[in-house]
Structures are given as structure tokens and as C-alpha cells.
Amino acid sequence: MNKSFTERFAQYTLPQEVKAMGIYPYYRPIESGQDPVVRMNGRDVLMFGSNSYLGLSDDPRLKEAAIEAIRKYGTSCSGSRFLNGTLDIHLALEEKLARLVGKEEAVTFSTGFQVNLGVVSLGSRDGYIFLDSYDHACIIDGSRLSHSRVLKFSHNDLRALENKLKIAEIDAPKLIVVDGVYSMSGDLAPLPQILDLAEEYNAAVMIDDAHGLGVFGHQGRGTADHFGVTDRVDLIMGTFSKSFGSLGGFVAGDATLLNYIKHNSRSLIFSASMPPANVAAVSKAIDIMLSEPERIEHLWDLTRFAREQFVRRGFDFGTTQSPIFPLYVRDMVKCLTAVRDALDAGVFITPVIPPAVPEDSVIIRFALMATHTFEQVEEAIDKLEKIFRRLEIIC
Numbered sequence: 136m137n138k139s140f141t142e143r144f145a146q147y148t149l150p151q152e153v154k155a156m157g158i159y160p161y162y163r164p165i166e167s168g169q170d171p172v173v174r175m176n177g178r179d180v181l182m183f184g185s186n187s188y189l190g191l192s193d194d195p196r197l198k199e200a201a202i203e204a205i206r207k208y209g210t211s212c213s214g215s216r217f218l219n220g221t222l223d224i225h226l227a228l229e230e231k232l233a234r235l236v237g238k239e240e241a242v243t244f245s246t247g248f249q250v251n252l253g254v255v256s257l258g259s260r261d262g263y264i265f266l267d268s269y270d271h272a273c274i275i276d277g278s279r280l281s282h283s284r285v286l287k288f289s290h291n292d293l294r295a296l297e298n299k300l301k302i303a304e305i306d307a308p309k310l311i312v313v314d315g316v317y318s319m320s321g322d323l324a325p326l327p328q329i330l331d332l333a334e335e336y337n338a339a340v341m342i343d344d345a346h347g348l349g350v351f352g353h354q355g356r357g358t359a360d361h362f363g364v365t366d367r368v369d370l371i372m373g374t375f376s377k378s379f380g381s382l383g384g385f386v387a388g389d390a391t392l393l394n395y396i397k398h399n400s401r402s403l404i405f406s407a408s409m410p411p412a413n414v415a416a417v418s419k420a421i422d423i424m425l426s427e428p429e430r431i432e433h434l435w436d437l438t439r440f441a442r443e444q445f446v447r448r449g450f451d452f453g454t455t456q457s458p459i460f461p462l463y464v465r466d467m468v469k470c471l472t473a474v475r476d477a478l479d480a481g482v483f484i485t486p487v488i489p490p491a492v493p494e495d496s497v498i499i500r501f502a503l504m505a506t507h508t509f510e511q512v513e514e515a516i517d518k519l520e521k522i523f524r525r526l527e528i529i530c
């Protein structure tokens with residue numbers, strides 16, 4: 136084997152150095168379901184690092200639905216949707232998803248990552264793709280696989296987007312891809328204004344609503360519904376690994392777009408379909424979301440409560456508008472130390488450090504679930520306040 140390939144790997148020792156400092160924050164094993172309280176190393180820990188916004192991933196009804204699907208269909212589809220891996224429950228779920236987000240059709244992929252990879256990469260050689268600088272990694276990777284020119288604009292900066300749109304010829308194919316809710320900063324894309332620009336400059340718009348579905352819009356229908364702009368958005372994608380307590384993803388749009396995607400998207404055609412258990416769990420999660428609006432109401436009550444608590448105690452949490460709180464630390468070692476100390480104190484939170492963000496944007500991500508109680512939120516924030524003060528992150 137060519138040594139130069141593996142030498143670079145062997146020289147990469149940053150994780151070992153961080154481990155030696157006792158503040159390595161990754162791959163921490165959890166011994167239970169993703170509930171407000173999880174078991175770690177034999178003890179109870181408050182979970183504030185999850186994406187299970189509706190608290191459904193350990194819900195008995197989802198588990199039962201998944202078990203039933205395994206009994207009927209087995210554990211795998213043994214192939215892609217395109218050839219042998221389409222089940223009747225895939226089709227039923229796709230109809231449900233299309234109705235949910237207000238689009239004509241939808242198609243499911245095995246992960247949300249694969250949706251963006253497989254759809255954004257369909258950009259054409261003479262086209263342009265416009266990306267917000269905070270867009271998720273899989274959108275960026277999808278754009279890299281396309282043959283289009285990729286132009287990035289600064290986060291939520293409409294003037295910067297317009298300046299980039301002006302670069303492209305008016306009749307060139309153009310796609311703007313933004314997150315509905317940004318996974319780390321918790322703020323929303325200004326969709327109505329982005330759509331105004333898209334219409335003026337003849338661009339299509341795709342939203343990644345991984346963190347908006349189940350949280351925003353009527354009955355959790357997502358960010359486009361929240362802004363009342365569903366008809367103006369060309370493609371809406373979402374994942375099942377956040378609010379819907381499962382794994383997989385989908386994209387929805389009109390029948391013409393879906394026809395092309397279903398016959399050309401490589402991460403759909405050349406990858407095995409969502410396993411039956413995952414399909415059944417998502418379908419049940421959507422039913423529960425629609426029939427139990429109190430879950431989303433409680434999530435928002437908790438969000439308002441946490442916001443008041445963080446303000447009162449002097450935390451800096453940027454411009455979030457969602458149940459995701461980016462607690463600014465702006466120092467990598469302090470951030471990792473706080474994450475370790477929080478776990479020692481019984482609170483699981485997650486760090487966001489370089490290269491994911493620049494050093495001055497280092498944050499701890501604190502995310503709520505509809506199954507948390509006010510007492511759990513207050514207890515966690517109490518503990519974080521003590522740690523943040525000791526490390527002089529807040530004063």
C-alpha cells in the first residue's frame with residue numbers, strides 16, 4: 136500500500152492529545168434510550184444533547200410499530216427502492232409525508248444525509264448552487280458532487296445572497312439551498328425574503344427542514360408552513376432522526392421534480408431502502424405528532440422557560456428562535472472542560488468546536504425535548520451556571 140496515504144492518518148494525534156487532557160467529548164456510550172434521563176456508566180444523566188425534539192425515539196408506541204413491521208417484513212429490504220426494496224409501507228409513508236408538508240409527492244431515502252447528497256448533486260453543469268455558510272455538511276457535499284458553480288453567502292445575509300445571485304446569468308439554472316432551522320445556531324432562515332430574491336433572480340429554492348419539522352408550523356409541519364410559504368418553495372427535505380424518532384429522510388416537491396429525482400438520484404438508486412422498522416416508527420411518530428398537539432405546546436413552554444433562565448443568569452445564546460440554545464463559550468479548551476464537568480455533574484451537552492466553527496464561535500449546544508420537565512431544565516441550567524461561572528465563561 137502507498138505509505139503516504141496512511142502516514143497522514145498516523146500523524147493525526149489531536150484526539151489522543153485531548154484524551155490525555157481528560158476532556159475528550161466524542162463517542163460517549165449511552166446505555167439506554169434517548170430519554171430526558173439516560174444511563175451512562177451505570178448512572179442517571181440529564182440529556183440536553185439530543186435531537187429528539189418530540190421525545191418520541193423511546194416511545195412504546197413507536198417501538199411496538201417497529202416490532203410489528205419486523206414481524207411482517209423482516210429486518211431489511213435487501214436492496215434499493217429502485218429495484219427490489221420498495222414496500223407498500225414506503226409508499227404509504229411517502230403519501231403521508233407529502234400531505235404533511237403540503238407537496239404533491241415525496242420520496243424516502245435511507246438517511247437525511249443521503250437526501251441532500253443525492254438531490255443537491257443533481258445541479259447541472261451550466262448551473263449555480265447558492266449556499267448559506269451555515270448549511271449542513273451534507274448540503275455542501277451534495278453541491279461538491281454536482282457539476283454546478285457553488286457560491287456561498289454569509290449566514291442569513293440577504294444582501295450577500297443577492298450579490299451572489301447577480302453573478303449568475305439570468306437564464307442559468309439556479310438553486311438556493313438553506314436550512315429551515317439552523318442546527319447549531321437555532322435561528323431560522325428568512326424564507327419569505329429568500330423567496331422574494333429567488334423569484335426576482337429566477338432561482339429554485341430547497342429547504343432542509345431537519346430541525347424545523349415537529350417544532351415549527353401548524354401541528355409541526357415545518358418552517359415553510361410557519362412562514363406560510365409552502366407553495367413558493369420548490370423542494371422540502373427532512374430527516375427522521377430528529378423529531379420522528381427513527382432513521383431516514385425524504386424530499387417532497389411537485390410530481391415533475393420527484394419524477395426526475397426518483398430516476399436520477401444516485402444515493403437513492405444505489406443504496407438500500409429504509410428498513411421496515413424505521414418506516415413504521417416514522418409513520419407512527421407522525422400520527423402521534425398530529426394527534427397530540429400538547430407535545431409541541433410543551434416543547435415551546437419549555438423553550439420560553441429555558442430562555443428566561445439563560446437570560447437571568449447571563450448566558451450568551453446568540454439569536455436562536457428555537458428549542459436549540461447555542462451557549463457561547465468562544466474558547467475550545469473551556470468548552471471541552473465545561474462539557475466534561477457537566478457530565479460529571481450529571482448533564483449531557485454537546486460541544487461545537489473548530490473545524491466545525493471558528494474559535495470565536497465555539498459553543499455548547501443545549502437542546503430541549505418535549506418530554507423534559509421544567510424541573511429538569513432548571514436543574515441542568517443551575518448546574519451549567521456554576522460550571523460556566525467557575526470557568527469564567529459568564530461572570
Ligand SMILES: Cc1ncc(COP(=O)(O)O)c(C=O)c1O
Binds near residue numbers: 246251343345374375
Ligand atoms: C440540517 C441537517 N440536515 C441533514 C442532516 C442529516 O440527517 P441524517 O441524520 O438523517 O442523516 C442533519 C443531521 O445531522 C442535519 O442536522
